[in-house]
Amino acid sequence: MTAAYPPQPWHLAGEARVSLWRIPAARLPRIPPGVTPARVAGRAVAGTAWIDYQPSGQLAYRELLAAVMVHNGPRLSVCITEIWVDSEVSRAGGRALWAIPKDLATMEFGPDRTFTAVGSESGDWIATAGFTMGPRSPLRLPSAFRVSQAAPEGVRHSPVTATGRPATARAAWRFNPDGPLGYLAGHRPVLSLALSGFDMRFGARP
Numbered sequence: 001m002t003a004a005y006p007p008q009p010w011h012l013a014g015e016a017r018v019s020l021w022r023i024p025a026a027r028l029p030r031i032p033p034g035v036t037p038a039r040v041a042g043r044a045v046a047g048t049a050w051i052d053y054q055p056s057g058q059l060a061y062r063e064l065l066a067a068v069m070v071h072n073g074p075r076l077s078v079c080i081t082e083i084w085v086d087s088e089v090s091r092a093g094g095r096a097l098w099a100i101p102k103d104l105a106t107m108e109f110g111p112d113r114t115f116t117a118v119g120s121e122s123g124d125w126i127a128t129a130g131f132t133m134g135p136r137s138p139l140r141l142p143s144a145f146r147v148s149q150a151a152p153e154g155v156r157h158s159p160v161t162a163t164g165r166p167a168t169a170r171a172a173w174r175f176n177p178d179g180p181l182g183y184l185a186g187h188r189p190v191l192s193l194a195l196s197g198f199d200m201r202f203g204a205r206p
Helices: 088-098
Strands: 010-023 043-053 061-072 075-085 102-109 115-119 125-136 141-151 154-175 191-202
Antiparallel strands (some): 010 191, 154 191
């Protein structure tokens, strides 16, 4: 039975840790037809994030994702290439509403909010991450972007808006070189941020 999920948009809240990477485009994972990886100085721009969605939003669960910045015509958007959650509801809703290829994983926080994800099907570790916080913005800042995913009808575009207080951070990621994020192993992020107390609206209004 498919888990019941809320209609879009989802109103979510929590905290996130995000890193950006520049990698050779040839190393990118699957990208749907209809979008083209964006390049900076000849390299593609990828992102990784762990997110702790908390009970003040509609759903509470944890998430690990990897995404690529892409072009769809003249517009930039984000394509989520790999993603794991620890919620059947989130998995079902993400796939049905936005064509986001969510899978299940076990996720744990250790001392100082270090993060580990282990695939539910494979039983192998996917990634670990630790972040050292830097200065935080005194203001809540807005952001808006689109998520573009491969769907039966073509490329499905979903709007996302969020507000939160970002902080600079130093990140220490480790990726299983034989796992689904192995293409990032050995690389260093070019920028890392922490986002605390964010509020997010994911998806289109009815």
